[in-house]
Amino acid sequence: MRSEKKLKISFFARLFICFAVISIVPVAVLGTLTYIISSNVSLRNVENQSSKTVNNAAMSLQQTIGEYRSALSYFCTDSDTVQKISNSDVTPEQSTSIYQKMYILLAGKSSNVTMHLIKADGTFQISTSVIPEAYNIRNHREWGIFRELNESYGTVMYSNHYVSPSGKNYCMSVANTIRKNGKIIAYAILDIPSDVFQTALDTVNVSLPIRYAVVDQNNYFLYDEIFSGQNQIFMDMNFRNQMLQAQDSKKLYLEKPKRIITWDVTPGDYPLRVMSSVPIELVVINSNYIMDTAIAVALGAIFLCVLISPMLVRSLTKPLNAIMRTMDKVQNGDTNARVVVHNDDEFGYIGRNLNSMLDRLNELFATNLEKQNRLRLAELKSLYSQINPHFLYNTLDSIKWLAKLNGVDDIVLIVSQLGKLLKNSIRNQKESVQISEEIGLVGSYLSIQKIRYDDKFDVSIQVNEEIMDCYVPKFIIQPIVENAIIHGIEDKIGKAHLIIRGWRQDDKIIFQVEDDGVGISEEKLNSIKKSAHAKALDSDSIGIANVDKRVKLYYGQDYGLKIQSKENVGTITRITMPFSTIPLGNENMGGSDHD
Structure with missing residues (x-):
């Protein structure tokens, strides 16, 4: 009869009621209200800030590229440069002078930007670094960037991925022709590395954990922090279609991982699409509004727990801790460990049955080990005799x-x-x-x-x-x-x-x-x-x-x-x-x- 009275209110029932009243109910109610009130506001703020950021990033990138275009255009129309290049044989003194002009053109810009000057007949070439094989005018006159330059009278923007011998990754080239009497006599090319793009995009001050990607008008990746783990060269067709459907809002949501994608296009004759990616979960977690509300909820729950739960937890979990310690000992190899049972409740029932189970397991293990040893010995003997x-x-x-x-x-x-x-x-x-x-x-x-x-x-x-x-x-x-x-x-x-x-x-x-x-x-x-x-x-x-x-x-x-x-x-x-x-x-x- 004494045991039956103790079992009327089980441990699990008491534990459920205790924590439901003290923590689960208020945390659930307050957390739900907090999420409903703040999530929509926070998400709209993130969308607006992301759109403004990507617009500023596009303008910054356009400004950076425009500086290189202007500098290169000035170099290619410099009369002194044209005169020296037009000579059939460029003397060492003239070559030094041209190199100084190239050096001055790159002064104040990224140290990784390289400039190449190549005569149209291939008799002279000079570079601030190493000229790539793709710029061999004799082999590639009608291909790649040279074909673009032959068909244009202005500055050419060319998507030109390659890795230099020093390991630097170049993603774009700005090129122009040097002409005399309307005829092309040389090509001037600026190779822009990906860190120039990174610098231009990072100049936009933003508090969001934002990543960027830049694609050209052919959806070819020039710079990529968003999809780099997928090793893509061109933008995925499905993603392209999603962007086309969201063209008016210039934003969309991706589920894996969950994030907001916003984009803008640089102005000019060679538009580049600048995209930004912001992880929604990280933004929501770090939002000040949500954080303040969550802190208030947590403080309320903690206050209730500190006030009421210590006595209940100590009295309810003491036998459970004893059982857990015994199970840890058994798991670490001490199969002789046993639970010391004091109460006649559910934990006493579990402890006694655990002790009985361990006794049976020890007996079964010893019996099985002996059987296996005998079987293995007999089978090996049989195999040797064969x-x-x-x-x-x-x-x-x-x-x-x-x-x-x-x-x-x-x-x-x-x-x-x-x-x-x-x-x-x-x-x-x-x-x-x-x-x-x-x-x-x-x-x-x-x-x-x-x-x-x-x-x-x-x-x-x-x-x-x-x-x-x-x-x-x-x-x-x-x-x-x-x-x-x-x-x-x-x-x-x-x-x-x-x-x-x-x-x-x-x-x-x-x-x-x-x-x-x-x-x-x-x-x-x-x-x-x-x-x-x-x-x-x-x-x-x-x-x-x-x-x-x-x-x-x-x-x-x-x-x-x-x-x-x-x-x-x-x-x-x-x-x-x-x-x-x-x-x-x-x-x-x-x-x-x-x-």
Whole structure:
């Protein structure tokens, strides 16, 4: 009965009522009123300020470009410059004088603006920097900016994106022709970098976090802070259509990210569209009006919370904190941690059930761990017992044929190498060996097979020294080499080649066995891959399946064996294992080695 009385008003009900009364209700009501009253006013202010800003930015940019146009026009009509350029050979003194005039023209302007003067016949050119390849008059006389200049009698504005050798990004060129008696004798070009645009746009004082973009009359980006993350060269067609629909208001809203886009067009014969982007959320958050209202709401909510909630929070959350501390300990590995239960309420119920669940989990974990260890040990033993008789049968078969075909010396050699292999297999009860030892076993095996096949194939072993001290499961490479000889090289007409490679790749070791034998048909290759994933291993693919299964048992499904093959071309088999200089466990895997 005592427990039932305590459960009449649950903790969650009390907590809901408490915070609804103290904070949620007033914050929700006041916040809603604040948003309704101030958001529209704030948004209109942002729109008006953004429109004025982009208009001023367009005027500033037009003024900057106009200064370069005027200066260049004056330079191209200077009689002294015209006279010196018109000479068939420009002397060094004349060249120096022209360069001084160019220097004076650029004085007081951005240091990154470059000027180039190029004679129409290509015999003379001078620059305050490096002349781009695009200004090679002999190769590009009728292209690009030169074509524009040949068709115009005034100053030409040309969208001309390129990056100088020093890494400076140029976005526009202002160019003019130098004429004598109506004939073009030279071209003068000012290359304007993007930081000139940035300076012109940033001179407009504004309190908004505003970004700019500038496009020419062909919707080609000259300067871009708004869409630069999208790597666009031309304005997106969908965005262009939205701007066309909003042409009267010259503003639109974008949702991702949410922002206001406003724009204006510079006057003159080469109009540029200057666009500005203002993030709506940031503007609204930083609006003084909204901030003042939000502060008032927060102060009211805090006052209520400070006045009423401390006693309630302390009494209600004490058992919850105890449960959380216990869960943190368990999460960090202390599975013996338990909740100390004092009350008979919902938290007491949770604590007792948590303790009971942890007890059951510990029992299940211990049982499962023992099962997994036993299963893994038994499966590895089974795999080892499969591969050793298979290899021994093939080797004894080799000795039988050599006894018939060769002399005593060959038999002595092959039996000696076989003895090394069998001795290592019986004596070495460890799960893993160093790669240097594994390569030695492969060498012994290859010595036997080369005698058997009468030098039918050449062998190249290319294993990096940095992995020689690493540990891998024993007899992990020899089955792959055996498979390459029996199924790839044996049936090939003529001499074959076998390459064994080993190297480190990041935190992995890669072994690759390549042969140029008869290869494997697609149907047979699919069959081998299926058998590698099967629980039972068929006799045709025991070596491959054994290796793949052993590697996955030791290291997980991210590692193992992959095969690529093409009939009459050859086969490539690759084994992937972790890079490790620590031996695997030393469980006894050789219970029946002496039978």
